[in-house]
Amino acid sequence: xxxxxxxxxxxxxxxxxxxxxxxxxxxxxxxxxxxxxxxxxxxxxxxxxxxxxxxxxxxxxxxxxxxxxxxxxxxxxxxxxxxxxxxxxxxxxxxxxxxxxxxxxxxxxxxxxxxxxxxxxxxxxxxxxxxxxxxxxxxxxxxxxxxxxxxxxxxxxxxxxxxxxxxxxxxxxxxxxxxxxxxxxxxxxxxxxxxxxxxxxxxxxxxxxxxxxxxxxxxxxxxxxxxxxxxxxxxxxxxxxxxxxxxxxxxxxxxxxxxxx
Amino acid sequence: xxxxxxxxxxxxxxxxxxxxxxxxxxxxxxxxxxxxxxxxxxxxxxxxxxxxxxxxxxxxxxxxxxxxxxxxxxxxxxxxxxxxxxxxxxxxxxxxxxxxxxxxxxxxxxxxxxxxxxxxxxxxxxxxxxxxxxxxxxxxxxxxxxxxxxxxxxxxxxxxxxxxxxxxxxxxxxxxxxxxxxxxxxxxxxxxxxxxxxxxxxxxxxxxxxxxxxxxxxxx
Amino acid sequence: xxxxxxxxxxxxxxxxxxxxxxxxxxxxxxxxxxxxxxxxxxxxxxxxxxxxxxxxxxxxxxxxxxxxxxxxxxxxxxxxxxxxxxxxxxxxxxxxxxxxxxxxxxxxxxxxxxxxxxxxxxxxxxxxxxxxxxxxxxxxxxxxxxxxxxxxxxxxxxxxxxxxxxxxxxxxxxxxxxxxxxxxxxxxxxxxxxxxxxxxxxxxxxxxxxxxxxxxxxxxxxxxxxxxxxxxxxxxxxxxxxxxxxxxxxxxxxxxxxxxxxxxxxxxxxxxxxxxxxxxxxxxxxxxxxxxxxxxxxxxxxxxxxxxxxxxxxxxxxxxxxxxxxxxxxxxxxxxxxxxxxxxxxxxxxxxxxxxxxxxxxxxxxxxxxxxxxxxxxxxxxxxxxxxxxxxxxxxxxxxxxxxxxxxxxxxxxxxxxxxxxxxxxxxxxxxxxxxxxxxxxxxxxxxxxxxxxxxxxxxxxxxxxxxxxxx
Numbered sequence: 039x040x041x042x043x044x045x046x047x048x049x050x051x052x053x054x055x056x057x058x059x060x061x062x063x064x065x066x067x068x069x070x071x072x073x074x075x076x077x078x079x080x081x082x083x084x085x086x087x088x089x090x091x092x093x094x095x096x097x098x099x100x101x102x103x104x105x106x107x108x109x110x111x112x113x114x115x116x117x118x119x120x121x122x123x124x125x126x127x128x129x130x131x132x133x134x135x136x137x138x139x140x141x142x143x144x145x146x147x148x149x150x151x152x153x154x155x156x157x158x159x160x161x162x163x164x165x166x167x168x169x170x171x172x173x174x175x176x177x178x179x180x181x182x183x184x185x186x187x188x189x190x191x192x193x194x195x196x197x198x199x200x201x202x203x204x205x206x207x208x209x210x211x212x213x214x215x216x217x218x219x220x221x222x223x224x225x226x227x228x229x230x231x232x233x234x235x236x237x238x239x240x241x242x243x244x245x246x247x248x249x250x251x252x253x254x255x256x257x258x259x260x261x262x263x264x265x266x267x268x269x270x271x272x273x274x275x276x277x278x279x280x281x282x283x284x285x286x287x288x289x290x291x292x293x294x295x296x297x298x299x
Numbered sequence: 300x301x302x303x304x305x306x307x308x309x310x311x312x313x314x315x316x317x318x319x320x321x322x323x324x325x326x327x328x329x330x331x332x333x334x335x336x337x338x339x340x341x342x343x344x345x346x347x348x349x350x351x352x353x354x355x356x357x358x359x360x361x362x363x364x365x366x367x368x369x370x371x372x373x374x375x376x377x378x379x380x381x382x383x384x385x386x387x388x389x390x391x392x393x394x395x396x397x398x399x400x401x402x403x404x405x406x407x408x409x410x411x412x413x414x415x416x417x418x419x420x421x422x423x424x425x426x427x428x429x430x431x432x433x434x435x436x437x438x439x440x441x442x443x444x445x446x447x448x449x450x451x452x453x454x455x456x457x458x459x460x461x462x463x464x465x466x467x468x469x470x471x472x473x474x475x476x477x478x479x480x481x482x483x484x485x486x487x488x489x490x491x492x493x494x495x496x497x498x499x500x501x502x503x504x505x506x507x508x509x510x511x512x513x514x515x516x517x518x519x
Numbered sequence: 520x521x522x523x524x525x526x527x528x529x530x531x532x533x534x535x536x537x538x539x540x541x542x543x544x545x546x547x548x549x550x551x552x553x554x555x556x557x558x559x560x561x562x563x564x565x566x567x568x569x570x571x572x573x574x575x576x577x578x579x580x581x582x583x584x585x586x587x588x589x590x591x592x593x594x595x596x597x598x599x600x601x602x603x604x605x606x607x608x609x610x611x612x613x614x615x616x617x618x619x620x621x622x623x624x625x626x627x628x629x630x631x632x633x634x635x636x637x638x639x640x641x642x643x644x645x646x647x648x649x650x651x652x653x654x655x656x657x658x659x660x661x662x663x664x665x666x667x668x669x670x671x672x673x674x675x676x677x678x679x680x681x682x683x684x685x686x687x688x689x690x691x692x693x694x695x696x697x698x699x700x701x702x703x704x705x706x707x708x709x710x711x712x713x714x715x716x717x718x719x720x721x722x723x724x725x726x727x728x729x730x731x732x733x734x735x736x737x738x739x740x741x742x743x744x745x746x747x748x749x750x751x752x753x754x755x756x757x758x759x760x761x762x763x764x765x766x767x768x769x770x771x772x773x774x775x776x777x778x779x780x781x782x783x784x785x786x787x788x789x790x791x792x793x794x795x796x797x798x799x800x801x802x803x804x805x806x807x808x809x810x811x812x813x814x815x816x817x818x819x820x821x822x823x824x825x826x827x828x829x830x831x832x833x834x835x836x837x838x839x840x841x842x843x844x845x846x847x848x849x850x851x852x853x854x855x856x857x858x859x860x861x862x863x864x865x866x867x868x869x870x871x872x873x874x875x876x877x878x879x880x881x882x883x884x885x886x887x888x889x890x891x892x893x894x895x896x897x898x899x900x901x902x903x904x905x906x907x908x909x910x911x912x913x914x915x916x917x918x919x920x921x922x923x924x925x926x927x928x929x930x931x932x933x934x935x936x937x938x939x940x941x942x943x944x945x946x947x948x949x950x951x952x953x954x955x956x957x958x959x960x961x962x963x964x965x966x967x968x969x970x971x972x973x974x975x976x977x978x979x980x981x982x983x984x985x986x987x988x989x990x991x
């Protein structure tokens with residue numbers, strides 16, 4: 039599937055779309071993604087002009103803003119072999135929704151479709167494109183994993199993170215009951231309907247507690263902030279991290295998301 | 300009313316882009332005439348001899364009871380024994396199309412024929428066909444089979460000749476078309492009446508029969 | 520039914536603190552889901568059937584006028600009558616007229632969402648008739664004077680103790696010492712009570728899951744058998760159905776029926792699937808003497824040819840709400856109009872207007888489970904997004920959210936300014952936490968995790984400067 043690479047002795051040039059939430063909240067995830075991609079043999083670039091994939095506008099009915107952001111993103115990643123995103127929902131936006139959003143645009147429609155074909159969520163890119171079967175990392179913990187909705191249902195990310203986690207030394211994976219149920223984040227949903235969102239997040243926290251895990255992982259910062267904020271409000275000792283941090287062996291570099299102090 | 304009719308149809312046509320509908324009519328008429336089958340589940344793909352087993356196991360799964368009877372003459376005995384086993388009175392309201400069975404073999408059994416009346420506890424009817432795919436009976440209304448017998452009594456006993464078992468609903472429709480005019484009502488019955496309306500707990504016998512007993516007649 | 524969809528947030532808050540409702544929602548949270556999964560797994564062809572179900576409905580919608588004409592011709596041939604009704608009021612009046620022509624006092628009803636949509640019970644009652652719901656769940660909510668909270672399980676929200684209470688209040692000849700503690704006892708009581716009603720009814724009204732163009736048959740799918748008693752015992756049978764219910768052939772119906780029960784309750788097939796065409800024949804021993812089909816448009820034709828056309832594929836199985844985490848949290852009444860859950864969030868704005876129902880398509884996380892389980896693959900999240908677009912274009916929706924998005928939209932289109940603002944913002948957030956009204960929605964229920972303190976972009980640029988690599 040990987041054919042002619044444009045650069046660096048057959049190593050694919052990968053543009054990292056950091057995502058706005060990783061950029062703002064959790065730069066560690068960006069660096070974890072870079073490390074994993076480099077370990078997999080990629081040359082990583084981070085186009086500086088990137089801001090947001092446009093999903094908040096798109097899901098709020100503001101197609102014009104979403105289309106502006108889509109065009110800007112498409113232009114930024116021109117010429118790169120792949121664009122990789124450490125998020126299922128931003129990945130879904132670029133891969134599934136850009137082509138739909140720009141379908142009627144004779145210039146940008148084809149470009150959106152071309153980018154969509156080269157766009158991947160981080161973990162599935164590692165396993166499915168770069169054929170990574172294992173990582174070198176250590177994390178002695180009972181771990182549970184939440185399947186973020188967009189990654190799961192738009193991009194089919196399900197067993198890939200589990201497969202790589204199985205290769206992490208010390209990880210004991212406890213499956214999360216209701217792993218495929220939404221955590222209640224939903225972008226602007228969580229502030230527009232905070233009570234409903236809180237009920238959903240509360241159920242997720244209950245399910246997490248039931249696993250007896252020390253650490254909960256997911257592949258999407260939105261869900262992770264919601265889960266971390268909910269667990270922290272409850273005084274739960276369960277730590278929260280992006281799955282890339284564990285796979286990149288960076289759990290020693292930064293405290294978990296939302297950890298006090 | 301014709302105004303309302305053209306209003307609705309006109310709105311649909313306008314929304315669909317208007318224009319001449321002759322082509323559309325042809326397409327529809329062809330599709331209707333073709334009776335084309337869509338995907339048929341492979342589970343029914345088995346020798347005719349095994350369809351009865353599939354039917355029986357599917358019907359049993361939905362809480363019907365299936366009893367095998369050697370021939371039609373054995374039906375009165377089976378009915379009497381079934382009623383006795385449940386301590387039910389030896390009385391049944393039967394459909395005209397099974398009224399000709401040798402009921403006089405069991406003189407203690409009180410048999411009357413006709414549509415169900417309020418208070419009838421047990422009915423006995425035939426079946427036009429049975430669909431093995433889901434253990435479903437295909438019952439057709441007509442002078443020989445009043446529809447009320449399928450619903451009013453608490454216990455419904457169905458006499459099902461093995462030769463009437465088909466693989467799929469589609470086979471049932473084919474058979475119905477082959478054997479004459481389509482009746483007013485075709486009841487596909489899969490197990491006894493049930494409801495989950497009280498706290499999503501499944502209970503049998505909501506309005507229709509609480510018991511559905513199928514006498515599968517091997518030699519008919 | 521008067522809509523309270525515009526009060527969704529308050530409705531939802533009330534639902535979240537309603538102990539009985541929450542008990543039922545939690546009790547029933549995964550039952551439908553597990554049963555659907557098992558039924559789907561057991562049928563290897565299930566996914567292909569979903570494609571075919573979608574295609575059958577797409578074909579029918581593209582030829583809707585001609586299939587309806589064909590259906591009507593067959594109904595006439597069988598001795599029945601079709602009544603075309605552009606609006607809900609037309610349908611109400613037609614049904615009342617039919618009941619009055621039959622000299623009816625008591626009218627029994629099978630479960631029908633269209634009947635809820637047009638509000639037929641109130642209309643009949645106002646004219647002095649007595650409509651009796653015969654589906655157990657519908658009967659319970661009729662006694663409780665409330666609308667259904669689920670399209671296939673109307674009393675989804677009611678506990679058995681509340682059912683007993685409703686029965687004791689309504690069944691005045693019920694001895695007070697008769698136990699009504701268990702579902703079995705409640706069902707027996709309802710069965711006895713409704714048996715009398717079936718016998719005394721002059722008109723029976725049912726809905727229809729499908730209308731068959733080939734034969735003029737209407738199809739009802741039930742588990743209780745109430746629909747069959749409703750349509751067989753009274754002298755007049757009135758079917759109320761919307762125009763999107765027609766399918767070409769019995770074979771097409773068979774395909775959709777293979778999807779319906781499995782998607783709805785996880786059954787292989789519902790207990791009773793009944794095809795009926797026309798009144799009783801001269802030689803028949805029972806059945807109604809008159810057969811009427813009230814065919815309702817009520818705004819559906821306007822959806823054809825639009826981005827919402829696909830919603831007309833719906834076969835009303837309820838799988839979308841059974842799998843919806845929002846429905847699972849607040850139940851059906853919070854949605855405030857006839858159709859709850861994801862399907863309601865698409866249909867309700869079409870039928871009562873986005874200005875009234877704007878909350879519904881917004882009250883979704885777009886988690887996608889509804890689309891993942893829809894037997895006819897309706898892209899429900901996409902359609903909810905289309906409603907949000909309509910709302911946005913019309914300048915509706917929360918002004919605070921619009922303002923917030925406006926400011927955000929200005930920044931994200933200007934990367935340099937955005938990154939400068941981001942660098943500042945994360946430092947403020949790290950030190951002081953989140954201020955502002957948007958944050959209140961978040962912090963009322965959960966903490967806002969502190970950011971690491973510097974943006975990735977800034978750290979990446981720094982790393983590249985140190986390692987001598989240029990900024991990409």
